[in-house]
Amino acid sequence: MGTDGRFGGAVPPERQISAGFIRARELVEAIAACGRSAEFPDRGVSRLALTEPDRQARELTAKEMRELGMAVRTDACCNLWGVLGGVEKGPGVIIGSHLDSVPEGGDYDGVLGVAAGLGVVRDLLAGQPHPARTLAVVAFTAEESSRFSLATVGSKAAAGRLTPEDAERFRDARGVTLARALRDFGGRPEDLGKEPLSPKDWAAYFELHIEQGPVLDRTGDDVGIVEAIAAPTRFMLELEGVQAHSGACPMDLRHDALAAAAEVILAVEEAGRSEARHGSVATVGVCECHPGAMNVVPGRVVLKVDLRGIRSESVARMRGAVMAKAVSICGARGVACRLTPYSSDEPVAMDTGLTALVEDVCRERGVSHRRMPSGAGHDAMFVAERIPSALIFVPCKDGISHSPKERIEWSRVQAGYEVLREAVKRRLFP
Ligand code: GLV
Ligand code: MN
Ligand code: MN
Numbered sequence: 001m002g003t004d005g006r007f008g009g010a011v012p013p014e015r016q017i018s019a020g021f022i023r024a025r026e027l028v029e030a031i032a033a034c035g036r037s038a039e040f041p042d043r044g045v046s047r048l049a050l051t052e053p054d055r056q057a058r059e060l061t062a063k064e065m066r067e068l069g070m071a072v073r074t075d076a077c078c079n080l081w082g083v084l085g086g087v088e089k090g091p092g093v094i095i096g097s098h099l100d101s102v103p104e105g106g107d108y109d110g111v112l113g114v115a116a117g118l119g120v121v122r123d124l125l126a127g128q129p130h131p132a133r134t135l136a137v138v139a140f141t142a143e144e145s146s147r148f149s150l151a152t153v154g155s156k157a158a159a160g161r162l163t164p165e166d167a168e169r170f171r172d173a174r175g176v177t178l179a180r181a182l183r184d185f186g187g188r189p190e191d192l193g194k195e196p197l198s199p200k201d202w203a204a205y206f207e208l209h210i211e212q213g214p215v216l217d218r219t220g221d222d223v224g225i226v227e228a229i230a231a232p233t234r235f236m237l238e239l240e241g242v243q244a245h246s247g248a249c250p251m252d253l254r255h256d257a258l259a260a261a262a263e264v265i266l267a268v269e270e271a272g273r274s275e276a277r278h279g280s281v282a283t284v285g286v287c288e289c290h291p292g293a294m295n296v297v298p299g300r301v302v303l304k305v306d307l308r309g310i311r312s313e314s315v316a317r318m319r320g321a322v323m324a325k326a327v328s329i330c331g332a333r334g335v336a337c338r339l340t341p342y343s344s345d346e347p348v349a350m351d352t353g354l355t356a357l358v359e360d361v362c363r364e365r366g367v368s369h370r371r372m373p374s375g376a377g378h379d380a381m382f383v384a385e386r387i388p389s390a391l392i393f394v395p396c397k398d399g400i401s402h403s404p405k406e407r408i409e410w411s412r413v414q415a416g417y418e419v420l421r422e423a424v425k426r427r428l429f430p
Helices: 019-031 052-067 111-127 153-158 164-169 178-184 215-219 257-274 312-333 352-365 410-428
Strands: 071-074 080-084 092-098 135-140 202-210 223-229 231-240 281-290 300-309 336-344 369-374 389-394
Touching: 019 052, 019 111, 019 410, 052 071, 052 080, 052 111, 052 135, 080 111, 092 111, 092 410, 111 135, 111 202, 111 410, 135 153, 164 178, 202 410, 215 223, 215 369, 223 352, 223 410, 231 257, 231 312, 257 281, 257 300, 257 312, 300 312, 312 336, 352 369, 352 389, 352 410, 369 389, 389 410
Parallel strands: 092 135, 092 202, 202 389, 223 369
Antiparallel strands: 071 080, 080 135, 223 389, 231 300, 231 336, 281 300
């Protein structure tokens, strides 16, 4: 009986579980321990970018790259590259994703794509000691906005869209600049933007990622072929009221920043609801209340707002609606409101040629699949600005992600992994 055969008889070689897939799973499981608290293991992983747990995950990944005979290097933005030179001239193939997580996140977001990439390298090397063209696996730095309020940092840098000034401007909650954190990790923030990826060197970028939504889990399809990625528009709203004694300050004299923020949060939700028919969404994911004491009327609140859609006009309408509402809510309450933009990215289409290739592979292999948009942001958004890119989704249980409850079924992920491997192979041995 083959490794996944239940009824005896030969399992076709392409359906057997490959050494690369087994190793990818082991690597995901090893990295899941980086950033998991021994005291609270059910709180998921907190592996914020450029922190100690991120360093540990990078070390495990680099070790695997070395074992595969890849040359390991990091670039100015600390993106971790494993590269295997090709025997022929011509543009190569990159497989990538990220290793950082949100606070209290899941085990698979990003990590699965990096580990699957290394699994594919292992499998392809088993049949052929050297790829025809150069093959690289990359773990991009800080895909999550959780630490520096800036997402897809490494892939923005790889696309030449991050400047040394940006790295000085974005800071974490403790005031550490992105530039400083990069430098502490061996990066060179002063060189950001100098060496963008070039289509002369690279023919294709592939990213495999959990869907992070419920579509594949509900439909039973094993693979999602992403056509377009919704891009986030993000900003901070600072609401400045008047801090006062919660016992002594009468209700009609208050300028409570938190009460104003509560109305603004509902306005953000309403803006998302009114654009839901276009697939847009709106979230306030951070609400910091100062000074944060039970007997003090809050004087200052910081909200962080995340608006997304695959139609720019819809995102623009949400932004306009949120601002108009915030101004009127705060005006009525005598609370000042200040907006600081973080980022405003455009929705991005994936490469039609690569998308068709992935679809052909699914059809040929009898893998159930569907074309779909991505609501979540991904490194592929920025890589796609420079080189043809494809994003392949695999299902996650109940569509839950950015949560300790993020789960996958490896037996379903196998189909997506094999589609990735075959698509990479066709671009690598053209
Ligand atoms: C990345 O996880 C995002 O926030 O979309
Ligand atoms: Mn994520
Ligand atoms: Mn991700």
